[in-house]
Structures are given as C-alpha cells and as structure tokens.
Amino acid sequence: MPLQRPYIVFITDATMENQTVSGQEIKQLDRSDLETRVKKMYTRVAEAPSGKFHFEMGRKLALRLGYTTAELDAVPVESIDSFAGVGYHFAMANIKPGEKVLDLGSGAGMDVFIATNKVGQRGRVWGVDMTKAQLQKSSNLALHHGFHDVSFIEGQIEDFDFIPGSLDLVISNGVINLSSEKAQVFKHISRMLKPGGRMAISDIVTGVQLPHSITCNSSLWAACIGGAMQKDMYSDLISDAGMEITVWTKNEQYGFISNSAKGATEEYKVHSISMLAVKTI
Numbered sequence: 001m002p003l004q005r006p007y008i009v010f011i012t013d014a015t016m017e018n019q020t021v022s023g024q025e026i027k028q029l030d031r032s033d034l035e036t037r038v039k040k041m042y043t044r045v046a047e048a049p050s051g052k053f054h055f056e057m058g059r060k061l062a063l064r065l066g067y068t069t070a071e072l073d074a075v076p077v078e079s080i081d082s083f084a085g086v087g088y089h090f091a092m093a094n095i096k097p098g099e100k101v102l103d104l105g106s107g108a109g110m111d112v113f114i115a116t117n118k119v120g121q122r123g124r125v126w127g128v129d130m131t132k133a134q135l136q137k138s139s140n141l142a143l144h145h146g147f148h149d150v151s152f153i154e155g156q157i158e159d160f161d162f163i164p165g166s167l168d169l170v171i172s173n174g175v176i177n178l179s180s181e182k183a184q185v186f187k188h189i190s191r192m193l194k195p196g197g198r199m200a201i202s203d204i205v206t207g208v209q210l211p212h213s214i215t216c217n218s219s220l221w222a223a224c225i226g227g228a229m230q231k232d233m234y235s236d237l238i239s240d241a242g243m244e245i246t247v248w249t250k251n252e253q254y255g256f257i258s259n260s261a262k263g264a265t266e267e268y269k270v271h272s273i274s275m276l277a278v279k280t281i
Contacts, residue, residue, distance in 0.1 A: 039131050046108055046133040049081040054257060057084045062110070064253050065202075066091070075113035076141040082108035082134075085173035087202025087251040087274040090114065098122035099168040102192065104157045104185075105129060105175030109138030109150075115171065116150050127152045128160045158184040164191045170199045174272075177204040177228045186241035193279040199243055200276050202251065205231040207269025225261050225270050242281035249274050 049057055059080045062072060066088030072080055084107065095101065095118040103112050106127025116125045129135055129152065138152045155161060157172075158181045170189045179185050189199055209230045229237075235245055254272035256262055264270055 042107075042131040043133040045082050045084060046131065046137045049108075053084070054261065055084050056255075056257060057082065059083075061085075062088075065251065066253070067114075071114050071117075074117050075110055076145045079108040079110040079113060079138065079141055082137070083110045085111070085202060086204055086254050086272040087173065089171065089173070089200040089202050089274040089276070090118075092247045092249075092274065092276040093169060093171060093198065093200035095119060095169060100166060101125045101169045101171060102160075102162065102167050103127045104160075104170060104172040104189075106138060106152060107134050109141055109152065111171060111173055112138065112150055112152070113142070113145075113147055115169075116147055119149075121149065123149070125150050126162075128155045128157060130154070130157075157188075159188055160192075162192050165194050167192045168194060168197050170197075170201075172201040172203070174202060174204065176201065179227070182229060182234070183237045183240070186237050186243070190241040190243055190279055190281070193243075195279060195281075197279045198276060199238075199279075200274075202272060202274040203234075204228040204270060205234050205273055207231065207271070209233070210264075210268055210270075225256065225264050228270055231273070238277050242279060243277040244280045245275055245277045247274075247276040 044051055045053070045057070059072060062080060062083055062085070063069070065085065067090075071090070095115060097118075097120040099119050100123065101115045101119060103115065103125070106112050106129045109127060112125050112127040116123070119125060127138060127150070129138070132154070135152050135154055141147070142150050142152070153160065157175065157179060170193060176182060176185055186199075193199065204225065206228045207230070210226070210228065235248070238245055251272035251274055256265055256270075261270075
C-alpha cells in the first residue's frame with residue numbers, strides 16, 4: 001500500500017479559500033496549495049541547507065541542544081547540515097541494542113543514523129518523512145555511508161503504514177507541532193508501540209493558547225510557532241492516547257531567529273520541550 005505525504009499546515013490568507021456560512025465569510029484551507037508550499041520549503045532544507053530560513057540548522061545547533069560530539073562524528077555530515085531540530089531526547093530515550101525505532105519527520109536522517117548506531121546490528125530503525133528531496137537525501141546517505149539496517153518511508157505522520165504493536169520507541173524532533181491533527185498523531189504512535197513502548201520527542205509548545213493572529217501568520221508557522229499547542233492541552237492529548245508522561249523538560253538552549261518569532265515567544269511563552277512517555281494500554 002503506497003504511503004502518502006503528511007500535511008503540515010502553514011495558515012496564510014494566500015492559502016485559504018473563502019466560503020459563506022449563515023451570512024459570514026469563513027476561510028477554508030486550500031490543502032493542495034499548502035502541500036505545494038511545504039514541499040518547496042523542505043526541498044530547500046534538503047538541497048540548500050546553507051540558505052536563509054526562519055529556523056536554525058546544523059552542527060552548532062545540535063551541539064547546543066545536547067547532542068554529543070561522538071554522536072555527531074559517527075553520522076554523515078550532510079545529514080547534520082540539514083538538521084533543524086528543537087531539542088535533544090536521546091538521553092531520556094535510553095535506546096537499547098536490538099530495539100526497533102521509528103523517527104517521525106526524519107528529514108535528512110541525522111536522528112535515524114544516531115539511533116541506528118545505538119540499536120546495533122540486531123536492531124532496526126525507520127524514518128518517515130514528507131518530501132521526496134529529504135527522502136532521497138537520507139536514503140543516499142544511508143547507502144553511501146554503510147547504514148544498511150535503516151529504511152526511509154514516504155508517509156503521513158498522522159497515519160503512517162506500520163504494523164501495530166511492533167515498535168519499542170518512537171522519536172520525533174520539532175515536527176508534531178506542525179501537524180494540524182496532533183491527537184491523531186499521538187493515537188497512531190500509541191497504536192504502533194508495543195505495551196510498555198516509549199515515545200521520546202522534542203517539540204514546540206506554548207504557555208497560553210495562541211490567538212488567531214498568530215496561528216494565521218505564515219512566518220510564525222515556518223518558525224515552528226504558529227502551530228504550537230498550549231502545553232497542558234498537548235500533554236492531555238498524549239494521556240488520551242494511552243501514554244503516560246514520565247519526563248518533561250524545558251529546553252532553555254533553544255531559541256528562535258526572527259523578530260516576530262521572538263516577540264511571540266515572549267508574549268505567549270512559546271518554548272521547546274523534550275519529553276518521554278510510556279504506553280500504558
């Protein structure tokens with residue numbers, strides 16, 4: 001069964017269609033246009049990581065977030081160049097040799113390669129991502145650098161095609177905040193995990209619920225702010241999916257670049273977190 005790319009929603013006036021309901025004009029998302037815009041941006045991340053973006057990327061960012069020199073030196077440099085994560089969760093993930101791990105939003109593959117080195121030859125790691133350019137880059141890097149026990153899959157993070165109850169660990173870095181269907185993401189993660197399986201992720205959340213003026217700002221979506229959910233609501237979705245949060249830490253070392261993003265960060269307490277949850281059902 002072929003897998004489909006996920007929708008990551010960047011809400012702008014230009015990406016909405018107008019409809020009239022009960023005399024009021026309601027703006028509806030043009031998903032086709034959204035998908036086109038998203039694919040273009042992440043193609044640039046894969047193919048031209050030295051370009052100008054709304055977010056930080058690369059080795060310096062990874063080291064500041066907590067990745068070790070040893071971890072980074074053992075993976076392809078090109079995968080690090082396109083790294084745009086928001087935290088470090090490998091310490092709390094406590095990956096063991098032989099485990100099966102899935103990375104949601106795997107990008108150029110840096111976290112997949114790091115996880116592969118930790119699970120060893122008896123383990124297996126998969127990455128799910130949305131753009132062909134990212135998948136082509138990560139797959140080529142795996143082939144050329146001898147990472148034979150990894151697979152990169154084109155699929156939706158809300159509904160990727162995987163055997164239920166088969167995974168020891170799901171990881172993700174700075175991706176779930178961009179999904180318009182976060183509840184579905186967490187429910188699907190829970191279905192894919194074995195009983196007692198873990199979810200170790202880093203993401204962007206807020207201290208207060210964002211107003212419409214922020215969630216409809218395309219620049220703030222691109223900066224991983226516009227789609228961020230209030231932290232209590234976010235944690236409730238995880239609990240509702242049958243997972244118990246055991247570790248929750250704020251990543252003070254992560255910051256935003258643009259002035260508009262910095263302003264929203266201060267006013268709405270937008271911040272990066274890393275967390276570990278365990279499947280309880």
